[in-house]
Amino acid sequence: MSELGFKNFWYIACESRELKPNETMARKILGEWIVLFRDENNQPRAFEDRCIHRNSQLSKGWVKDGKLQCSYHGWIFQGDGKLVGIPSEGPQSNKKLGSRCAKAFKTLEQDDFIYVQLEQSELAPLKPFSMPHYKSTGYETVRLFNKFENTVINCAENYIDVPHTVFVHDKIFRDSLDEEIKTKVTREDGRVIIEYLGETSNLGWFSWFLNPNKVPIIHIDTYHMPNTTCVKYIIDKKEFWITSQSIPVSEFETWVWTDLTYKFGAKLLNKISRPIVRFQGQSVIDQDIVVLNNQGKVIQKYGEKFSNASADVIHVLIESVYNELKLGKDPRNLPKKELEVKFWI
Numbered sequence: 001m002s003e004l005g006f007k008n009f010w011y012i013a014c015e016s017r018e019l020k021p022n023e024t025m026a027r028k029i030l031g032e033w034i035v036l037f038r039d040e041n042n043q044p045r046a047f048e049d050r051c052i053h054r055n056s057q058l059s060k061g062w063v064k065d066g067k068l069q070c071s072y073h074g075w076i077f078q079g080d081g082k083l084v085g086i087p088s089e090g091p092q093s094n095k096k097l098g099s100r101c102a103k104a105f106k107t108l109e110q111d112d113f114i115y116v117q118l119e120q121s122e123l124a125p126l127k128p129f130s131m132p133h134y135k136s137t138g139y140e141t142v143r144l145f146n147k148f149e150n151t152v153i154n155c156a157e158n159y160i161d162v163p164h165t166v167f168v169h170d171k172i173f174r175d176s177l178d179e180e181i182k183t184k185v186t187r188e189d190g191r192v193i194i195e196y197l198g199e200t201s202n203l204g205w206f207s208w209f210l211n212p213n214k215v216p217i218i219h220i221d222t223y224h225m226p227n228t229t230c231v232k233y234i235i236d237k238k239e240f241w242i243t244s245q246s247i248p249v250s251e252f253e254t255w256v257w258t259d260l261t262y263k264f265g266a267k268l269l270n271k272i273s274r275p276i277v278r279f280q281g282q283s284v285i286d287q288d289i290v291v292l293n294n295q296g297k298v299i300q301k302y303g304e305k306f307s308n309a310s311a312d313v314i315h316v317l318i319e320s321v322y323n324e325l326k327l328g329k330d331p332r333n334l335p336k337k338e339l340e341v342k343f344w345i
């Protein structure tokens with residue numbers, strides 16, 4: 001297959017710690033029902049959550065010796081999906097199995113996440129997106145999980161939408177200073193990169209901590225097709241990265257994992273900052289959930305019709321990448337685009 005679509009990307013099904021040996025887990029990605037379990041080597045496995053026998057949900061079953069047994073008539077499937085037992089066939093069961101298989105999906109465990117790929121394509125990425133500086137020396141990560149009632153792309157875009165921050169997150173994240181912001185926006189290779197030029201302050205109440213000397217801030221936001229955003233701040237020797245993977249559960253159900261990865265300085269300072277970073281990050285996301293769920297409700301009623309201002313060129317470029325995938329085309333073939341965008345916040 002030389003097409004590229006949403007099903008060819010890797011999506012987080014769960015965190016590694018959530019999938020315990022000898023347990024099943026039911027998940028939904030892009031509307032597909034999935035059962036996850038760990039095989040005898042502790043490797044994560046994922047099947048369509050539908051028994052090939054008489055279509056009971058496999059997630060209602062049990063895992064024994066790394067094999068999944070259906071709860072209805074007890075058919076047994078091994079990690080790669082192959083049917084290895086039919087109890088009602090008795091001792092001669094083996095002869096009756098044939099080459100029947102549950103529908104298995106590719107899985108991969110990376111950065112303490114379990115990823116699933118629903119369909120393969122020669123254009124598909126070989127590995128999931130790698131979470132920046134996860135478990136790197138000197139960095140600390142606080143991992144957040146949230147559910148939104150909106151589309152995956154509206155959720156992803158929100159994470160790098162700056163103009164909303166002064167309204168939705170007034171004071172806690174940014175203050176409204178009526179300040180002109182200059183950006184360089186590049187669309188290239190399935191990504192949209194937004195580089196903020198000449199920012200020094202305006203990070204709300206934690207400016208005093210993050211940037212007491214008011215040095216120029218390096219602030220770069222990147223959208224990576226189809227569902228990942230990364231916000232990077234480098235302020236003097238401090239770093240703060242916000243990486244979000246938005247998972248399309250169904251059209252208006254999106255689950256988002258957000259890693260807040262930072263390097264504030266000494267190990268102890270990094271450690272004791274954890275509860276503050278978690279509280280601050282979750283408070284900001286709680287405010288986003290309110291506006292995004294509301295936007296999702298309106299779009300479900302009236303459809304999606306947007307009207308743009310200058311800053312929205314960022315959304316337009318992201319959607320140009322996303323919409324290629326809807327057509328089964330590879331967005332990396334879109335021509336490179338570079339723009340300068342100014343807006344006031």
Ligand code: FES
Pocket residue numbers: 051052053054055056070071072073074075
């Ligand atoms: S439906 Fe699964 S074993 Fe019969």
Ligand SMILES: [Fe+2]
Pocket residue numbers: 158159164165168169284288
């Ligand atoms: Fe926000």
